[in-house]
Amino acid sequence: MTLPTSHASAEHAVDGFRQTFGREPDGVWSAPGRVNLIGEHTDYNDGFVLPVAIEQRTWVAVGRRADRVARVASAAADDVVERPVDAISPTSVSGWSAYPLGTAWAVEEVAAEDSVDVCGFDAYFASDVPLGAGLSSSAALECSLARALSDLWRLDLDGEELLRATHLAENVIVGAPTGILDQSASLFSREGHALFIDCRSTSMEPIPFDPAGAGLSLLVIDTRVTHAHADGGYAARRASCEQAASALGVAALRDATPAALEAARDRLDEVVHRRARHIVAENQRVLDTVALLRTEGPRAIGRLLLESHASMRDDFEISVPELDTAVEVAVGSGALGARMTGGGFGGSAIALVEDGLVADVVAAVTDAFAARGYAPPVTFTVRPSQGARRDEGVPAAR
Ligand code: ADP
Ligand code: MG
Numbered sequence: 001m002t003l004p005t006s007h008a009s010a011e012h013a014v015d016g017f018r019q020t021f022g023r024e025p026d027g028v029w030s031a032p033g034r035v036n037l038i039g040e041h042t043d044y045n046d047g048f049v050l051p052v053a054i055e056q057r058t059w060v061a062v063g064r065r066a067d068r069v070a071r072v073a074s075a076a077a078d079d080v081v082e083r084p085v086d087a088i089s090p091t092s093v094s095g096w097s098a099y100p101l102g103t104a105w106a107v108e109e110v111a112a113e114d115s116v117d118v119c120g121f122d123a124y125f126a127s128d129v130p131l132g133a134g135l136s137s138s139a140a141l142e143c144s145l146a147r148a149l150s151d152l153w154r155l156d157l158d159g160e161e162l163l164r165a166t167h168l169a170e171n172v173i174v175g176a177p178t179g180i181l182d183q184s185a186s187l188f189s190r191e192g193h194a195l196f197i198d199c200r201s202t203s204m205e206p207i208p209f210d211p212a213g214a215g216l217s218l219l220v221i222d223t224r225v226t227h228a229h230a231d232g233g234y235a236a237r238r239a240s241c242e243q244a245a246s247a248l249g250v251a252a253l254r255d256a257t258p259a260a261l262e263a264a265r266d267r268l269d270e271v272v273h274r275r276a277r278h279i280v281a282e283n284q285r286v287l288d289t290v291a292l293l294r295t296e297g298p299r300a301i302g303r304l305l306l307e308s309h310a311s312m313r314d315d316f317e318i319s320v321p322e323l324d325t326a327v328e329v330a331v332g333s334g335a336l337g338a339r340m341t342g343g344g345f346g347g348s349a350i351a352l353v354e355d356g357l358v359a360d361v362v363a364a365v366t367d368a369f370a371a372r373g374y375a376p377p378v379t380f381t382v383r384p385s386q387g388a389r390r391d392e393g394v395p396a397a398r
Pocket of ligand 2: 136137138139182
């Protein structure tokens, strides 16, 4: 099984920090990427989602500075970007460094009057979450640094404040009005569990999800087709959902029933109707998945994953041929279920596969991609992992 990048670790972050800044960091923090098991585009409809944090993480080594300058560097970037902390604003940052600098800005915003200990800092990121593959490398970066700055600046932000800060950073920087899914998963997930989130109340509940215990693997198939979250498609889907909710006279599609939607068919544009049908059905599928995981375990949810994919392909129209191929071929070669995961228009698919069949599924998908002239996919298995944390055992100085 190939990993998207070499295994990153706390040690990589510390080594990078030493080489870049010529001194020792004060600590290392990390936060995971995620796959969404089910519940796509339901977050901004006040609905339900069920993400799973993965063991691929972003580690950040951070050291405080005596002045008020922020310097950020990453193993995934060539430049070291420097800015006075007080000069960071949503419009004064761009490129990759907008994510960490925007996070620093957002943490200070949320902390407000508590920010007496705000100082400059140096930060170095090392990550094995593939960037832009729909596995939320952006939230992993934001959440690792928000946890770090909360400690470094002695703000002791609670979960709700960390969520507000990282969500604000993403919204302000990417400029896409995304929901709270990615940051919640990266902040609050537990090992061996999926995280059931009600995006209206923002209540969260860990749901036991242990594929390995059931003899299964959760396989990620990164199509390497780039997704463009911030533009066109996402905003258009969101607008359709708002239009449907308004026509149905509900605050959000979370409140629409299949019967009410059907009854309103003639009043809705055909495309808007299909978009809404995905959301209404997908919300129910999340609830059904949670119920099945509780009663029967991961083997029982394959059908729901497949129905979710078909709904995203046909009704919500956010899939691409590479994702459809990954799903079809995975299931054709023995996966119990598969679906695209993340915002769509590219990125990754997930498949739930018997341990003994993983190699067959990977070979079949890889062959099908080659036969159709697609770039080779990157495949790897993931385990449900822990959310953002401070990592102990920073290696001693050499
Ligand atoms: P995703 O979150 O699905 O990986 P996004 O487009 O939301 O995709 O975020 C990817 C962007 O986040 C990258 O293009 C880069 O600008 C930034 N980014 C994420 N992780 C890192 C990292 N470790 N180092 C530098 N930049 C990163
Ligand atoms: Mg992202």
